[in-house]
Amino acid sequence: MTKKQKFGMSTVLAGMLLTGLVFRPVQAKTQKYTNTDFAMNTVVSETLYTKGKDLNPSIGKLLKKTEDEILSWTEEDSQIAQVNHAGGETVEVSAELADYLKKTQQLAEDSQGAFDPTLGRVIRLWDIGGENAGIPQTGELESLLEETGYEKLELDGNKVTLKDGATLDLGAAGKGIGCDLVMDFLGQNKDVSGMILNLGGSSVMAYGEKPDQSDWRVAIRDPREPEGDYLGAVTLKGGEFLSTSGDYERYFMEDGKRYHHILDPETGYPVWNGLTSVTVVCGSGLFADGLSTACFVLGKEKALPLLEKYGADAAFVDEDHKVYLTEGMKERFELMKNTYETDILK
Ligand code: AMP
Numbered sequence: 001m002t003k004k005q006k007f008g009m010s011t012v013l014a015g016m017l018l019t020g021l022v023f024r025p026v027q028a029k030t031q032k033y034t035n036t037d038f039a040m041n042t043v044v045s046e047t048l049y050t051k052g053k054d055l056n057p058s059i060g061k062l063l064k065k066t067e068d069e070i071l072s073w074t075e076e077d078s079q080i081a082q083v084n085h086a087g088g089e090t091v092e093v094s095a096e097l098a099d100y101l102k103k104t105q106q107l108a109e110d111s112q113g114a115f116d117p118t119l120g121r122v123i124r125l126w127d128i129g130g131e132n133a134g135i136p137q138t139g140e141l142e143s144l145l146e147e148t149g150y151e152k153l154e155l156d157g158n159k160v161t162l163k164d165g166a167t168l169d170l171g172a173a174g175k176g177i178g179c180d181l182v183m184d185f186l187g188q189n190k191d192v193s194g195m196i197l198n199l200g201g202s203s204v205m206a207y208g209e210k211p212d213q214s215d216w217r218v219a220i221r222d223p224r225e226p227e228g229d230y231l232g233a234v235t236l237k238g239g240e241f242l243s244t245s246g247d248y249e250r251y252f253m254e255d256g257k258r259y260h261h262i263l264d265p266e267t268g269y270p271v272w273n274g275l276t277s278v279t280v281v282c283g284s285g286l287f288a289d290g291l292s293t294a295c296f297v298l299g300k301e302k303a304l305p306l307l308e309k310y311g312a313d314a315a316f317v318d319e320d321h322k323v324y325l326t327e328g329m330k331e332r333f334e335l336m337k338n339t340y341e342t343d344i345l346k
């Protein structure tokens with residue numbers, strides 16, 4: 001190599017180094033974006049970690065759209081409302097709704113009807129949490145019960161038929177469906193490293209991880225104390241969902257009795273089995289939500305095989321201030337109040 005060639009080479013090398021220094025793209029830093037919104041009839045709390053833009057507004061829109069166009073029973077144009085108003089005729093629904101209905105029907109079967117997506121008219125009759133809440137006439141309730149039962153829901157691909165006057169209400173799984181949709185949405189965005197989404201304190205999704213890799217933790221409410229008073233906390237890994245069903249969420253009191261919104265599909269009355277809340281963790285939002293309702297109806301003993309089938313962990317809280325934990329839940333549950341006691345469910 002001549003001197004001139006050597007000089008040329010080092011100039012090129014220096015040039016490459018320099019351009020590398022000058023034009024190396026600046027690594028975006030992970031930012032935290034928090035937001036509070038209202039969707040699916042509840043308060044939505046969002047904490048997002050991303051190197052990209054704030055996606056919380058898009059997430060709010062996604063939840064509202066799903067409620068308005070698919071799940072709502074009040075929005076006349078929603079797909080659920082259309083099926084309910086079809087008078088028993090077959091209706092073709094979107095692939096999304098067909099998928100949700102298939103899963104809810106599966107859960108109804110697996111829980112022997114404890115989770116029942118066809119309670120629509122019974123739920124409206126009670127109107128618990130609504131303006132016309134009250135104890136129905138016995139005869140009225142009995143005749144409406146004739147028109148319920150998950151076997152009255154017929155699915156054939158995207159075609160849905162409701163027999164014998166049954167009506168759909170996916171209130172027990174809707175927030176979980178919302179959590180599933182957000183998980184899918186985040187999966188399409190490479191900039192996002194983590195998120196915790198909380199719908200009304202009862203349905204939670206954990207995605208990815210926090211920048212410091214510490215655990216996602218979800219506080220569990222004391223069912224007999226005001227909001228903000230917690231009896232424990234549950235740890236979640238990214239990709240997990242948590243759902244709590246409680247007799248404190250929507251209820252009215254009459255003659256010292258608590259008439260709450262989780263109904264026993266056999267009697268049409270609120271479930272009075274000593275439980276005050278049930279928390280479930282699993283890998284699906286829809287199933288976590290549906291299972292927490294089903295497990296509340298079934299009670300802790302009967303619920304165990306169902307939880308096992310879905311690979312889910314659960315905590316059952318009762319009126320005697322006992323918290324019964326499945327083996328898997330024991331690993332992730334932390335008791336925060338000494339007025340409660342934990343026990344293992346076997
Ligand atoms: P969740 O808070 O998820 O347990 O859902 C309770 C809501 O689901 C109620 O407000 C009703 O709209 C509906 N629901 C009540 N009882 C049942 C049941 N046994 N199966 C399915 N949905 C129910």
Ligand code: MG
Pocket residue numbers: 171172173243245288289290291292293
């Ligand atoms: Mg539920």
